[in-house]
Amino acid sequence: MAMTVVEKILSKATGQSSVKVNDVVEPVVNVAMSHENGALVINQFLEVYEGTGLKPEVWDPSKIVIIFDHRVPAETSKTATNQKKIRDFVAKQGIKKFHDIRGDEGGICHQILPEYGYVRPGYVVVGTDSHTTSHGALGAFSFGIGATEMASVWALGTVLNVEVPPTIKVEVKGKLPPFVTPKDLVLYLIGKVSAKGANYRVIEYHGETIRNMSTSGRLVICNMAVEAGATSGIVPGDEETIRYLKEEAGVKEDIEIISPDANAVYEQVIEIDVSNLVPQIACPHTVDNVKPVGDVEGVKLQQIVIGSCTNGRLDDLEGAAKILKGHKVARGTRMLIFPASWKIYREALKKGILGDLVDSGAAIINPGCGCCLGVHQGALGDGEVALATTNRNFKGRMGNPKGEVYLCSPEVAAASAITGVITDPRKGGR
């Protein structure tokens, strides 16, 4: 029977010759990722073992990854105490893939997973974070789960009662025009299908545009698949996946590629030609409230943010720095930059990118989730408006329900930093 890429992955993970949509399966997990909410996973995990007489030991410490990123360094004693609890647990259970608050190996979970080669094509990856969809960029079936569900994974090594999801095929053709990026593509897609349009479904990306896209760009379009409700986004592994894992993540072993069958059955096929795509903006307060930049040009901004698991990679910082070079951030607007990992921070430092950004007036913040979800730094004041390369603009998202958040690409963010209002980066050019 012809299968989509996720059907193939789930067949493999359940030891079956095939699976089909709506089958209930229990796939074996290859990577189980958590961040600070690991503290809650630990509570639930210990509760599972209560009264069983069994020793609470995780099923396989080599498959668990824990990364501190949401509140680093701790903003309160409560967070610090939770982080301490996780450190103790990690040491006790022998979990080696632990990324503490460190300049040599820290960063945002969705950057660390690819950066360290923890994810491979064909893997089943679960994470206690909704943006775990990101890792579909490497050809894995990767999805977000809650803390209690993760406790169950830690105990059993499988995810219980997963229904095989239907797949939407998104076929993308054409070359992205100058100053138009994978972020604009995914915002356009979310605007088209709506915030619930892909609920309980997988988005499988295909087409020449995707084949020519770097892993960095694929991470963007898979990261935000969840904003259309998707269980996961996925780019079936290819030459670029192998290149990234070998050259950038330093993977030594052979990498097996899993591709969908040519005659696989898709619930829906969406075709997009990006040749004439323009920069896209998601307007407050839903991610599917997407408009071409021209419709919102001139909106006055108090805060501009470049960073997060969506757009805090080297190419993002590079793109922004090119536009900003020789210019200043407008007075009355503050610009915050959160690289997605310390490795990216270091590379951007070496290339002089961070220096250029600082010269322009941007403030560089340590890698982490930062102000994206309003838990750490960069909260908005009452009535303030932000433009961010992050992934969500829900009411209250940036720490204040009386603030507004617009979402965009790093190029739009940089061009807008110079003017202090939403600006089309194609006007004026470099």
Added chain:
Amino acid sequence: MSKVVFKLEDDISTDVIYPGRFMATVLPTETPQFAFADYTEFNSKLKNKEIPPGSVLIAGNNFGCGSSREQATSTLKGHELTVVAKSFARIFLQNSINLGLKTVICPGIEGEVGDEIEVTHDKVINKTSGKSSDIIPLPSARQAIIDAGGLIAYTRKRLIEKHKK
């Protein structure tokens, strides 16, 4: 019979149910105080125990979209609310089943704050308006977790079976 105590539109995110700035609080015993924290009036009523357990919150499509934070479920479970929505986002629905928050998928739900609602096995009946709407049953795979008393109990059962082998 229960009263509708709160009505919400489509696409209510977990940031609205449980704002990110309270995420350092994780324990189900502590999260209920921050339920809908930015809706100060409703939040005060919840905190002051003016909302009886079993009260109904009705919402549009895609309730619980966004972050996977389980606090958004435990905060509502702590007040023993029932959520009747036209549809739910995936992770939120799964978390609710895992923790035992009562969720009802009812695409035709209509009602206003103050309406009397009865939830039967296959229908939501609005006694005030007289309108009744069909419930979409939860997938059978999910029902097994509910029947076991939540995911912790279900996993415990599976763990014991695994160790017997």
